[in-house]
Amino acid sequence: MSTCVRVALAWACLLGCGDSASSPEDESARDAAIGGQGRDASAKDAAPGAAPNGDDGGGAGGSRSDGGDPPASDSGANEDECAATAAGALHELLSCTGLYADIEDKRIAPGVREFAPAVQLWSDGADKQRWIFLPEDTQIDSALSDDWKFPIGTKLFKEFSHAGRRIETRLFWKVAATRWLRTAYRWNETETEAVRFDGGDIDVAGDTYHIPTAKECDQCHKGRDDRVLGFEPGLLGLSGATGLTLSELVAEGLLTEDPALTALEIGDDGTTKAAAALGWLHVNCGVSCHNTNSAAEGYASRLHLQLSAEELDGRTSSAFPALESGVGVSARTLRWTGRIRIVPGSPEQSLLYELANTRDPSRPKDQMPPIASRITDPDGLRALEDWISSMPATAPSVEPQ
Numbered sequence: 001m002s003t004c005v006r007v008a009l010a011w012a013c014l015l016g017c018g019d020s021a022s023s024p025e026d027e028s029a030r031d032a033a034i035g036g037q038g039r040d041a042s043a044k045d046a047a048p049g050a051a052p053n054g055d056d057g058g059g060a061g062g063s064r065s066d067g068g069d070p071p072a073s074d075s076g077a078n079e080d081e082c083a084a085t086a087a088g089a090l091h092e093l094l095s096c097t098g099l100y101a102d103i104e105d106k107r108i109a110p111g112v113r114e115f116a117p118a119v120q121l122w123s124d125g126a127d128k129q130r131w132i133f134l135p136e137d138t139q140i141d142s143a144l145s146d147d148w149k150f151p152i153g154t155k156l157f158k159e160f161s162h163a164g165r166r167i168e169t170r171l172f173w174k175v176a177a178t179r180w181l182r183t184a185y186r187w188n189e190t191e192t193e194a195v196r197f198d199g200g201d202i203d204v205a206g207d208t209y210h211i212p213t214a215k216e217c218d219q220c221h222k223g224r225d226d227r228v229l230g231f232e233p234g235l236l237g238l239s240g241a242t243g244l245t246l247s248e249l250v251a252e253g254l255l256t257e258d259p260a261l262t263a264l265e266i267g268d269d270g271t272t273k274a275a276a277a278l279g280w281l282h283v284n285c286g287v288s289c290h291n292t293n294s295a296a297e298g299y300a301s302r303l304h305l306q307l308s309a310e311e312l313d314g315r316t317s318s319a320f321p322a323l324e325s326g327v328g329v330s331a332r333t334l335r336w337t338g339r340i341r342i343v344p345g346s347p348e349q350s351l352l353y354e355l356a357n358t359r360d361p362s363r364p365k366d367q368m369p370p371i372a373s374r375i376t377d378p379d380g381l382r383a384l385e386d387w388i389s390s391m392p393a394t395a396p397s398v399e400p401q
């Protein structure tokens, strides 16, 4: 079958393939976003015009934000620090970013909206909360359903907690048409403030916790042209999404084009188990790396695990790209010669399942995803196992070697 030849540098490519394809950004600038030098809690050295840049939009636009920022914290203590940062540059303190009206009370600023995608990226069991700020009187350009374009000034936040304690809050901030700044803020012990952190391992209650570097943010987030991975129609339209969902976006007139449906559904493929597995593969592997965007790290694999929102109307999933490029299809990477990505009926023989079920820091290329996880996802693995086990083992799709 033709899909069998659409092979797979696949998984191994995630770490090593580099950026053969063009990206709207200049990767040479990527390390600047989380910073190249150590920082303390002061932002007073952030001279106007010398602002730390994140992604470089290839010279497009300046670092001006015309989006109309949400008001900075009114908790008082940091007003000088907030004001000292050049307009359109990353603040050193989370309290200056506009997420909170009062960071000590954890009061979210007006205009900042909480959301949660229906299916979430596994982050080794961390609890996560997410928010979006869209500048007043703007809309998301939703003409391309799998590639929404956000208005300049958009900010997205994602907070990570471990055992009930806030650890870090990440920010993506669109400052020009093709330019996003991104960083992480590390919370202090008393959870009264969080300060920009360049990324790296930290100790959390005796465990090692990794805050991604800017380069690591990009490894995942460059998989979509406008960077945003979870605030997308599929994940906001499937059941389980909360806060600012797809139907809420339509009701509030926040999209330039309304989708045909706002209550989405992943159809079955005859196994009765496809929806959970495909949803998991979509958010854990597809939105970031294994998709058709030529900038995505897993693009060269031609293993396409991203679901298209337009196909989530309950129709059968048996012809979805994830099945066509996964089931019975060989991996081409040398280290996996002879391995089939998904062997119907046999999770244990399926390379995809094996990599999702492996965590070994000494062999990062033998685990999936290759970064940002040291613990396997029990629910995700169960969904994959149930799905693959339920496929008829006699399926004729296994490619002969």
Ligand code: HEC
Pocket: 117, 119, 120, 121, 122, 130, 156, 157, 158, 170, 171, 172, 182, 183, 184, 211, 212, 213, 214, 216, 217, 218, 219, 220, 221, 227, 228, 229, 230, 231, 283, 284, 287, 288, 369, 371, 372
């Ligand atoms: C392993 C891949 C990966 C890495 C590394 C990563 N992210 Fe993400 N991020 C995702 C995925 C997938 C989502 C959407 C799913 C979810 O939130 O559960 C997401 C969601 C987000 C969101 C919410 C908006 C959105 O895109 O849905 C923010 C903000 C964010 N990430 C910021 C960052 C920043 C800043 C960094 C680096 C410090 C980073 N992320 C590193 C994969 C990653």
